[in-house]
Amino acid sequence: MITDDDLIELVRSYNPRTNEPLIRDAFAYGEEMHHGQYRHSGEPYFTHPVAVAAILAEQRLDDATIITALLHDTIEDTRSTYGDVADHFGKEVAELVDGVTKLTNLQLSSTETKQAENFRKLFMAMSKDMRVILVKLADRLHNMRTIKSMRPEKQTQKARETMDIFAPLAGRMGMQWMREELEDLAFRVLNPEGRSSIIRRFITLQRETGDVMHKITGDMRLELEKAGIEADVFGRAKKPYSIWRKMQEKEQGFSRLSDIYGFRIVTGSEEDCYRVLGAIHQRWRSVPGRFKDYISQPKSNGYRSLHTTVSGRDGKRVEVQIRTRQMHEVAEAGVAAHWSYRDGVRAENPFAVDPAKWIAGLTERFEMSEDHDEFLEAVKLEMYSDKVFCFTPKGDVFKLPRGGTPIDFAYAIHTRIGSACVGAKVDGIRVPLWTRLKNGQSVEIITAEGQRPQATWIDIAVTGKAKAAIRKSLREEDRERFMKLGAELARVAFEHIGKKASDKALNTAAKRLGIPGRAEMLARLGSAEITAHDVVSALYPELADTKGDVVDEQRAVVGLSPDQSFKRSGCCQPVPGERIVGITKRGEGVLVHAIDCTRLAALEDDLDKWIDLQWHTGTHRAIYTVTLDVVISNDAGVLGRICTLIGEQKANISDLKFVDRKPDYYRLMIDVDLRDVEHLHTVMTALEAESDVASIARRRDPETSLTAAAAE
Structure with missing residues (x-):
């Protein structure tokens, strides 16, 4: 368990003026109150409040929030009372602890009428002090991290509640990192096989394509250096649940997804953000309709950033976010940035908004409403701000992703309606099929007998259901042509490895790929839904992955003279595939460093010692x-x-x-x-x-x- 010294050291790292005695008193008080209590895992119960406090300290929050985390279960689960907490730690902390206790007792996943009333209480409590929900979210995060010790049925209930309520709430508050982790932890419980499948496919993708993320990051850094822009470039793979959700929305296989990786560029000024955007668009082709300027039009939770998608290395689509360091703090912390401290004082971030405005506005509009359904719908519209809710003329509600079109709406009603769509009316006015729908609009779909989906609809539709139905219809029309093309592609691919694309081989490959039959597989191959490499790998993975001879260790690095030897630097441990540089060292030959090694900064004045090196492109031994x-x-x-x-x-x-x-x-x-x-x-x-x-x-x-x- 984290000790009181560990916790205080963590708080002191961002708040040197912290009230150390009060935190120690809270630590001792909580430990005493929870003495003899244990978690399902068998650990002392107090390990949980301490872990919650550590999560909040990582968000650089104030002393009152840290103390509240240490005490957040005392009023509910121990002999301690509101008065005891107020006497020991003041009214502010007592109010916060009491607020967290009330939230804990709300059954947010109960029946709809009760749920609406409890949501109302949740938002009323949040409107009084947002720190209450910050503690509650950290509490839920730690519970999800340690959920394995709960009964299976309890795990499922908590995971579903997390996925439906707490994760979207964290996202709506701008705490995207917490939303992603909560979703992924819940996904691990609700669909462990699906999550493991994503992980396995991701490993396979990396084996087939190499370290794409590192290569693209290097390409971006190079372009920014050419433009004379100082910026940090980060790349990351998206969480398994995020990938799974996109697969479900788009109804595409893992290999067909184009945005598994995301890249972030952090600059020193707003002006540099737009300079970076220009450099990126000058080097790579931008994808139409995928640019968003949240700097000039920030989100209501203070989020600011430029978003663009470009066709990067090997034609892969890459999502890029560009922001300043202050914008990045808000993007990472969300509303918590309003409470964060630095050097003992409240951090003044010009982009952090008052977190209570959204809550106060919502509760003010609906606190007098007696209509539970109206309030619950309003809450969900606010929380799920990335969704659009539209109505049929009969009043039925359909949920679409933001940016959804009448075509998506038509297919959401029924595939037959979507396929027969010839037009749409929005709020009684005829509109083009590419119109982007907004919350609350009434949409009437106009159909005609004999109408078939058009190829252009694929670029208009945004939902996976609509795109899949359109592709299926187009594929059926062109099935014969695609099958012939797929057969030729398969023949060439099999001949390349010295095999024959017999009917038996193709039927076996289709079965291993989970495709119903050889004909369907060839049609998908011809329509580029799968690749010839996918088909060959299903039968002969050892032949499909052959990469050639193994590189001799003595010639693993290219760029040395015949009399020079090299040694990997122990400080950064570079490995083949990474950008490297050599530093000549008397008596030791050439020391190879990764290009981003921090120790290279001390050698910037001795450029005569630097040698431009690169790894051999062949296959290396595991040494x-x-x-x-x-x-x-x-x-x-x-x-x-x-x-x-x-x-x-x-x-x-x-x-x-x-x-x-x-x-x-x-x-x-x-x-x-x-x-x-x-x-x-x-x-x-x-x-x-x-x-x-x-x-x-x-x-x-x-x-x-x-x-x-x-x-x-």
């Missing part, structure tokens, strides 16, 4: 050691599973050190021998998918880190 910083649950068999999982990825553990042992978790430094950066990401992704791995990160400067960690 390049990388240190991984891993936190795992302290449960029987977990370490064995972790080691087995690493071995299953064809990686070898060359060293392992325990640097922190706690009752509930272990922190380890694991040295793993790898082939290249693609192999590294495969291992890290596989470990991240393991439910008993709390966190995993690549440890740079391992010598220093191991020494520091051992001293902790």
Whole structure:
């Protein structure tokens, strides 16, 4: 468990003026009140409030919020009362603790009438002090992180409530990181097989395409350097649930998704944001209709950023977000930025908005309403702000993604209605089929017998259901042509590996791909829904993935003279596939560093020692050691599973050190021998998918880190 010293040190890192004695008193008081109470996992109950306080401290929140987190269950679960908390810690903290207690007692997933009333109470409590919901969200986040110890039926109920209420609420408040983590934790409970499938497919994609994210990040940095713009570039893979949701919405396979990766560019000024946008659009072709300027038109929760999608490396679509550092703080923290502290004072971020405005406006409009359905609908419209709710002339409601069109609406009603659509009226006025629908509009679909979907509809529709139905109709019309083309593509692909595309082979490939029959597979191949590589890999994965001869270790680096030898730097541990630079060192040959190694800054004045190097493009042996910083649950068999999982990825553990042992978790430094950066990401992704791995990160400067960690 985190100690009071650990927590205070965390708070002091951003608030040197913190009231240390009061936090220590709250820690001791909470520990005393919860003495003898245990969680379902068997841990002392007080480990939970402390973990909640740590989550809020990571958001740099004020002392009152941290103390409230430590005490948030005392009034509900112990002999402590409102008066006791007020006497010890003041009225402000007592009000906050009482507010969290009332929220905990609300049954937000109950019947609709009761749910509407409880939502009303939820928003009324939030309107008094937003910090109440910040504590409640952190409370839910830690409960979801430790949900495995609950009964299966309780896990399902909590996960569904999290997915339906708390995750959207966190997103609506601008805390996107928390929304994504809550959704993914709930997804792990509600659909573990689906989540594991996404992880496995992601590993396969990385194996096939290499480290696309690292390459694109490098390309962007290079373009910004050419333009003379100082900015930080980050790339990340989207969470499994985010990928799953897009697959469901678009009704596409994993390999057909174009936005699995997202990139973020953080600049020093608003002017630089637009300069970066120009540089990106000058280098890559922008995707029409995918640009949004949230700087000139910010969201109501203060979010500001430029969003664009471009056709990046190898034609892959890439989503890019561009913002300043202050905008980035708000984008990361959401409404919590309003309460965050820095150097002991409330941080003045010009982009952080008053978080109570949205809540106050909502409750003011509906606090006198007796119509539960009206209030609940209004709440959901506000919380699910990325959705559009439209009505049929008869009053039936259909939910669409923001940007949905009459075509999407028609297919939402019924596939037959969508296919026969020839026009639409919105609020009684005839509009083009590409019109973007808005909340609350009434939509009437005009149909005609004999009408068929048009190819142009695919670019107009945004929902997966509509796009899939349109493609199916078009595919049926062109089925014969697509089948002939698919057969030719399959023949060439099989001949390339010395095999024959027989009917038996194609039927087997279709079965392994989950496609109903050879003819359907060839039609999909001809229409570019699957690739010839997919078909070949289904039967002969060992032949499809052949990459050529293994590189000799002595010539792994290109750019050295015949008399020069090289050694990998221990500080950044570069691996094949990463951008590298050589530094000549007397008596040691050439020391190879990753281009983003922090130690290179000290050598900027000695450019004569620098050598431009690159890794050989062939296949490397698994001899390049990388240190991984891993936190795992302290449960029987977990370490064995972790080691087995690493071995299953064809990686070898060359060293392992325990640097922190706690009752509930272990922190380890694991040295793993790898082939290249693609192999590294495969291992890290596989470990991240393991439910008993709390966190995993690549440890740079391992010598220093191991020494520091051992001293902790």
